[in-house]
Amino acid sequence: MDIIIKNLIQNELERQRHGIELIASENFASLDVIQTMGSILTNKYAEGYPGKRYYGGCEVVDEVENLAISRLKQIFNVEYANVQPHSGAQANAAVLSAVLKPHDIFLGLDLSMGGHLTHGSPVNFSGKLYQPIQYTVHKDSGLINYEELETKALQNKPKLIICGASAYSRDWDYERIRKVADQINALVMADIAHPAGLIAKNLLNSPFQHCHIVTSTTHKTLRGPRGGIIMMQKDFPNPFGLTDLKGNLKMMSQIIDLAVFPGTQGGPLEHIIASKAVAFQEVLDESFTSYAHNIIQNAQMMAKELKHLGYEIVSNGTDNHLMLIDLRNKNITGKQAEIALGHAGITVNKNMVPYDDKSAFTTSGIRIGVPAITSRGLKVNNMHCIVDFINEALKNHNDLNYLKMLKDRVAKFMESFPLYPNL
Numbered sequence: 001m002d003i004i005i006k007n008l009i010q011n012e013l014e015r016q017r018h019g020i021e022l023i024a025s026e027n028f029a030s031l032d033v034i035q036t037m038g039s040i041l042t043n044k045y046a047e048g049y050p051g052k053r054y055y056g057g058c059e060v061v062d063e064v065e066n067l068a069i070s071r072l073k074q075i076f077n078v079e080y081a082n083v084q085p086h087s088g089a090q091a092n093a094a095v096l097s098a099v100l101k102p103h104d105i106f107l108g109l110d111l112s113m114g115g116h117l118t119h120g121s122p123v124n125f126s127g128k129l130y131q132p133i134q135y136t137v138h139k140d141s142g143l144i145n146y147e148e149l150e151t152k153a154l155q156n157k158p159k160l161i162i163c164g165a166s167a168y169s170r171d172w173d174y175e176r177i178r179k180v181a182d183q184i185n186a187l188v189m190a191d192i193a194h195p196a197g198l199i200a201k202n203l204l205n206s207p208f209q210h211c212h213i214v215t216s217t218t219h220k221t222l223r224g225p226r227g228g229i230i231m232m233q234k235d236f237p238n239p240f241g242l243t244d245l246k247g248n249l250k251m252m253s254q255i256i257d258l259a260v261f262p263g264t265q266g267g268p269l270e271h272i273i274a275s276k277a278v279a280f281q282e283v284l285d286e287s288f289t290s291y292a293h294n295i296i297q298n299a300q301m302m303a304k305e306l307k308h309l310g311y312e313i314v315s316n317g318t319d320n321h322l323m324l325i326d327l328r329n330k331n332i333t334g335k336q337a338e339i340a341l342g343h344a345g346i347t348v349n350k351n352m353v354p355y356d357d358k359s360a361f362t363t364s365g366i367r368i369g370v371p372a373i374t375s376r377g378l379k380v381n382n383m384h385c386i387v388d389f390i391n392e393a394l395k396n397h398n399d400l401n402y403l404k405m406l407k408d409r410v411a412k413f414m415e416s417f418p419l420y421p422n423l
């Protein structure tokens with residue numbers, strides 16, 4: 001193997017092993033998931049869908065892809081699944097291209113309020129190609145401003161309402177959003193990339209009953225390979241309110257399939273799709289239920305411990321796997337916090353908090369999530385220690401020697417939670 005890359009992979013393994021991984025969108029996939037990604041399936045071109053490919057020799061990868069589809073349908077009890085999107089952003093690009101025309105209006109949560117780039121950020125295709133209208137969270141509570149969402153929807157008549165976020169610690173009222181959408185014949189798309197693993201185990205509200213289309217990544221709480229998926233549950237009558245699209249599931253499925261390939265992607269990554277299938281089987285296993293429960297318990301305990309030390313959690317707590325800490329009362333920026341924690345072997349990302357007075361490059365907050373440390377086996381009684389490490393690093397953020405000493409303590413602590421011992 002390329003010795004330079006081999007060494008770099010080893011360095012990254014050591015970093016992952018010795019650090020505390022608190023990036024809310026990251027996780028540790030199983031060795032099975034990882035090794036399947038590294039399989040000879042990468043050699044195969046398979047443009048098209050099982051049974052309808054543009055290349056010969058697809059009989060085996062057809063089985064792989066069909067298995068991934070059927071396992072995903074089983075997890076979420078859905079009628080339709082597309083496992084080809086290379087990422088969550090690609091899944092969203094495909095859906096937007098399927099249901100909108102250039103310059104069409106859609107509604108999404110503002111990125112600076114916890115939304116996602118693909119939900120209408122001006123620097124993203126979603127903000128350049130279409131006309132996004134953005135809703136926000138309440139300044140006082142940090143909760144989704146459903147009243148504003150409704151007002152903006154009724155005023156602007158978007159064709160699509162997107163719900164879901166990348167930095168929002170509370171559950172969603174999908175039913176309420178659907179009621180708004182029905183008044184204007186809009187479609188609703190839920191992007192559940194972050195909480196998918198918790199929704200899979202019914203620990204959060206299910207979007208499938210109310211949202212026409214659901215997208216997700218597979219590598220966050222679902223703990224699979226890096227990738228995207230698109231799902232639909234039901235046959236919604238006339239979801240577009242348009243005469244050219246009748247909205248029956250079959251037609252919708254074809255439209256979405258075509259939007260993925262050939263609309264926005266070429267050949268599917270069958271090695272990744274196989275790895276998705278492996279991960280989906282893990283999600284179906286009973287052990288994933290306790291994993292998902294542990295995630296929520298860990299996150300809630302972490303929020304409680306942080307609040308105890310005077311940290312301000314946006315929305316005052318969490319229902320899911322993550323939380324946003326507003327650091328303004330601690331006199332440190334998100335950027336400074338991310339750097340200081342990094343020196344101590346604790347990985348987080350700086351994050352704007354709602355109504356932030358600082359830019360996305362500085363930020364007033366950090367986002368913290370527990371899926372990865374929960375995968376390493378940390379339980380609720382370990383959260384005190386993690387919060388203590390965080391607090392020590394932030395209090396001493398200017399003292400590099402202290403942070404170095406803390407990094408050794410962090411590494412020693414994490415030795416009790418082995419990561420990939422067979423690598």
Ligand code: DSN
Nearest residue numbers: 024025088116166167
């Ligand atoms: N970048 C991902 C996250 O960190 O939440 C979202 O795509």
